[in-house]
Amino acid sequence: MPVEPRILVIEDAEAIRVSVETALRAAGFAVRTLADGDQLEVELGRFRPDLLVLDVMLPGRDGFALLRLVRRLCTAGVVMLTARDGVDDRLRGLGDGADDYVVKPFVLAELIARITAVLRRIGRAQPAVEVGDLVVDLDSGLALYNGVRVELTVTEWKLLSYLATRRDRVVSKTQILTAVWGYDEYSANLVEVNVSTLRRKLEAHGPRLLHTVRGQGYILRGDRS
Incomplete structure (x- = not known):
């Protein structure tokens, strides 16, 4: 980590x-x-x-x-x-x-x-995070999956970088709302839609990394279980 x-x-x-x-x-x-x-x-x-x-x-x-x-x-x-x-x-x-x-x-x-x-x-940003074959470069703002750049919107990048910094940990929809949008009173549907879009973009380049944990939230995980 x-x-x-x-x-x-x-x-x-x-x-x-x-x-x-x-x-x-x-x-x-x-x-x-x-x-x-x-x-x-x-x-x-x-x-x-x-x-x-x-x-x-x-x-x-x-x-x-x-x-x-x-x-x-x-x-x-x-x-x-x-x-x-x-x-x-x-x-x-x-x-x-x-x-x-x-x-x-x-x-x-x-x-x-x-x-x-x-x-x-000032050079104190977090370094690149590797999740399986996905590399999330928090300094340059690039996501590479199997060596191919994943094209993301600003919101999708915020979502991915947040999940990457919490890799292997389950995060709730409320936590995501607060971190990505700055509020916690939006509909959970906002998270669901953006997670679904991000998941599709990632899976266009490799196996599923972004998983739903029923009743708890989401986890970005590098293993294939």
Whole structure:
């Protein structure tokens, strides 16, 4: 199994913190959260995050102060969250070393996409995952099955890369909805249709790898049982 990228979320609003943590875990990341920056130095040394999701408006030291501290202590990526869409704030954060900005309110799928893009830019994205004769290159965005490229839509790629990072593990429809679309209230039919399409595309190049586990969800598995 590839090592899961480690994400440290610092957000004082509990509802946002919990929803971001849930979505990131569903997307295959290892996650820890803090409500403020008091324990930031400890977590940087203990958890060693690959990337921080850092709110600008925090009690005590604000996000800008914490960003400067992060830049002194480590090379992790930083995606900042802000309720203010002012150019000055964004320029200030980027000037202090932030890698990207997401303005509240945001869609969880967008945040995950931006985190993934930053991890790729700083060289901390997950490596290629092999599932039988299928190679899912998470860095380049390519899927090769028996050496042949599988042509996928953006949504199909998100679905496949999520399943690949959770290979040999059953994932539920709710987990897939949260990871791929950023919501968990959509009809399960949305997952079923996209899984069916992805399965057909994969099976055009080789044996079945994407299996349905009745009553539980789906599993991407390299064996042929």
